[in-house]
Amino acid sequence: MSHSNGRVRYTVDADGNELWFELPDNITLRCPGDFFVACMLLEAMVSDRNIRVAPDIGISSELSASLFELQPVYCLWNTKLKETKILADNISSIGAVHCGGVSTYSGGIDSSYTLARHLNDISHVVTLNTFEGREQPAEYQALIRRHSQVLAQLNVTLISITSNYRELTERLRISHQFQHGIILGALSLLLGFEKTFIPSGFNATLLYPWGSHPLTDPLWSGNGRNVIHDGPITRVAKTKYLAANPMLLNNIQVCWKHVIGNCGQCHKCLRTMGALHFFGMQSEALPALKDLNLLLTYDVKSEQSVPFVEELALLALNTGHEHIAKKLFRKIDRFWLTFHLQETIKALTGDTLRKAILKFRGQDWSTYRVRVDDKHPS
Numbered sequence: 394m395s396h397s398n399g400r401v402r403y404t405v406d407a408d409g410n411e412l413w414f415e416l417p418d419n420i421t422l423r424c425p426g427d428f429f430v431a432c433m434l435l436e437a438m439v440s441d442r443n444i445r446v447a448p449d450i451g452i453s454s455e456l457s458a459s460l461f462e463l464q465p466v467y468c469l470w471n472t473k474l475k476e477t478k479i480l481a482d483n484i485s486s487i488g489a490v491h492c493g494g495v496s497t498y499s500g501g502i503d504s505s506y507t508l509a510r511h512l513n514d515i516s517h518v519v520t521l522n523t524f525e526g527r528e529q530p531a532e533y534q535a536l537i538r539r540h541s542q543v544l545a546q547l548n549v550t551l552i553s554i555t556s557n558y559r560e561l562t563e564r565l566r567i568s569h570q571f572q573h574g575i576i577l578g579a580l581s582l583l584l585g586f587e588k589t590f591i592p593s594g595f596n597a598t599l600l601y602p603w604g605s606h607p608l609t610d611p612l613w614s615g616n617g618r619n620v621i622h623d624g625p626i627t628r629v630a631k632t633k634y635l636a637a638n639p640m641l642l643n644n645i646q647v648c649w650k651h652v653i654g655n656c657g658q659c660h661k662c663l664r665t666m667g668a669l670h671f672f673g674m675q676s677e678a679l680p681a682l683k684d685l686n687l688l689l690t691y692d693v694k695s696e697q698s699v700p701f702v703e704e705l706a707l708l709a710l711n712t713g714h715e716h717i718a719k720k721l722f723r724k725i726d727r728f729w730l731t732f733h734l735q736e737t738i739k740a741l742t743g744d745t746l747r748k749a750i751l752k753f754r755g756q757d758w759s760t761y762r763v764r765v766d767d768k769h770p771s
């Protein structure tokens with residue numbers, strides 16, 4: 394453990410790698426050891442090894458209880474994984490150490506909605522540099538300052554946590570799509586609030602294996618701590634909800650291109666601008682949508698992006714913009730046609746051709762050792 398500039402850094406040796414996280418030194422922690430074990434869980438599961446925790450590192454029995462429930466689900470999601478045991482000498486039962494609630498917060502629509510909806514319960518929010526901004530630290534720090542100032546006006550304290558776990562898991566070829574859910578759940582064990590809200594990224598009509606999931610997130614609860622997968626509704630409905638909280642609405646940060654500020658041109662900015670336009674809302678964080686046809690520049694490239702285009706298309710339809718809706722639905726149809734064609738090729742060629750195509754196109758995720766949905770032996 395080391396202190397510097399009001400922050401404390403916890404460091405361990407994880408299988409020969411330096412693994413650390415850092416946060417303000419005035420935050421009482423429930424159990425740092427639990428967080429480190431969670432960082433290494435998937436590596437242990439994929440390499441079929443137990444996790445041996447050094448005697449000077451304490452972990453909680455609640456971690457073991459959660460992993461006992463979570464691992465069978467993870468093994469179903471990815472058949473390469475094996476259940477692992479946590480071997481530790483220093484185990485104790487630890488309850489919540491903070492009253493009230495904490496949520497993650499990036500300024501995106503999901504986390505803004507959760508904060509707005511549970512403002513009476515949430516006293517603290519957490520930002521993690523391992524989601525956005527880890528490659529642009531100066532811009533990220535500016536974003537943290539902006540968020541802190543806005544949230545202070547709502548009596549919410551921001552806890553900025555930085556870590557190098559993602560560098561390690563990327564090096565180990567573990568997909569962040571899987572790992573992120575484990576990290577969000579582990580925050581509850583690390584910080585020990587009575588309630589930990591995990592803002593849902595998807596609506597409840599489309600559930601598939603994904604790191605943060607309404608089935609698995611609550612399994613991180615225990616001994617006076619509740620972990621809540623919050624708000625599995627459409628993102629456009631969340632956008633509408635933010636009309637009641639202009640402070641959070643004017644602080645939204647949704648851009649794919651910029652860590653701080655929104656470009657107003659990327660697909661995620663345009664999607665959000667489209668929803669605001671259809672609802673007749675405005676956010677100081679984004680320019681108004683001048684030309685509706687800009688919404689049609691959106692390419693549906695993955696299953697995960699389908700629900701967001703679909704809900705925008707429905708909103709367009711319900712607000713009298715049939716021509717836009719029709720074109721957006723057509724994009725979704727075209728995506729599914731290509732998707733099923735690729736699945737057919739995969740079935741016919743044993744996945745070899747598809748992998749070769751993805752590699753050729755440089756789609757990095759296809760090369761991960763641990764993916765969130767992997768049911769076939771390699």
Ligand SMILES: [Zn+2]
Nearest residue numbers: 648656659662
């Ligand atoms: Zn943008």
